[in-house]
Amino acid sequence: KQEVTQIPAALSVPEGENLVLNCSFTDSAIYNLQWFRQDPGKGLTSLLLIQSSQREQTSGRLNASLDKSSGRSTLYIAASQPGDSATYLCAAHSLSSGSARQLTFGSGTQLTVLP
């Protein structure tokens, strides 16, 4: 059974700092890994998706990397801004029990960027 862990659970940084969020997964047989952002009381916004054959994806100030062999992914945020404050979730897309594919989420990292 896939298990996804995110460290740290919470992070507070001053504006302008570069930061890294970590995600690890136990089953390396994934199809892809997706990073989401969730604002309080809201749904999930997809940030980046890395296919299992890829090593990284970039979108603006965000860069996500994937190392399947070690079961790790990182989300790098450059020049953080107060508007980046949110909970960041990673999710591994893999086979569940049986033959169905599903997302398994980590518990998230709550990021606060201080002005």
Place this chain on the structure above:
Amino acid sequence: DTEVTQTPKHLVMGMTNKKSLKCEQHMGHRAMYWYKQKAKKPPELMFVYSYEKLSINESVPSRFSPECPNSSLLNLHLHALQPEDSALYLCASSQGTDQPQHFGDGTRLSIL
């Protein structure tokens, strides 16, 4: 704004009520999902529909009853819920079950 629309945004109901949550998407996606999310916890998968057929039911109690009337619409019928069912219910859709999922803003459900 999201491309997956969920209604209502908030719902308060008693334990004996019957209500339904609605989810709609017009992106031509053929897979749709219901998730339950408790405060400060990750979303937990409840149901998956693929081509309007239920493909995953993650041992959800029968007081939750999903329905997929067509490829654009997903309902979750609620009956005799318990206070512990209070949560944010998220709907998502994707082109296929191996494609990125797009989430709605959720329905905040409170059971009195």
